[in-house]
Amino acid sequence: MVPKPPQRDLIKIIFNNFINSLRPRQFKGNYIGEDYFGNKYYEIPANPSIGKRKASRYFVPNRKEAFDQELTAEWEAWLRGRRDEPPTREELVRNLSIMEMKQRNAAELEGSYGEKDDKGQVLPKKRETIGTFPKYNEYEIIPGKDPEKKY
Structure with a gap:
């Protein structure tokens, strides 16, 4: 007799995803560093258990009302994910x-x-x-x- 391959239980998957969606999430990032313009950089780490495979990276500008913010090339590469480690x-x-x-x-x-x-x-x-x-x-x-x- 040939053993049956394990089957996926759709109801169980939906229930587990619902339970995982109720868990608290991290909305505030961890402080990573600052550039010489005064911009602060943050990162929310990846959490594969809830389906988040990549870390979220963002910055808080020095002057919030100015729309022409300058970023250094090193920090911009880190923000866009072209480099793993911050400068x-x-x-x-x-x-x-x-x-x-x-x-x-x-x-x-x-x-x-x-x-x-x-x-x-x-x-x-x-x-x-x-x-x-x-x-x-x-x-x-x-x-x-x-x-x-x-x-």
Whole structure:
């Protein structure tokens, strides 16, 4: 005699799901960290027993009324689930210093060494423009004319 495979009891599954839905759930997340803009990041862990396979991640902005919030790339990757671990403070500081160094180098390449803002950052040089396009001295504006001549 061949044994019968176990069958699923539909009534039992529905009853267990109903009982699990009555259990209290976690609505407030666990504090994970903060970025240098002042945004706070939270996570509600996954709970496979109620069918929640992924953790819920969210942030509380520093200024709640401002709609143009900035997020660091590291925290945004964590929020969207592209990375498992939240960024460390050392990683954030290192990436911020690299970003500031790139901004200083780009401003120096533009050729303005004397103009600085109130924080001491080098400002990019403002160029003379025609309409909305930049004008460079080494390129001709009118085809066939010498770019050195003033018109």
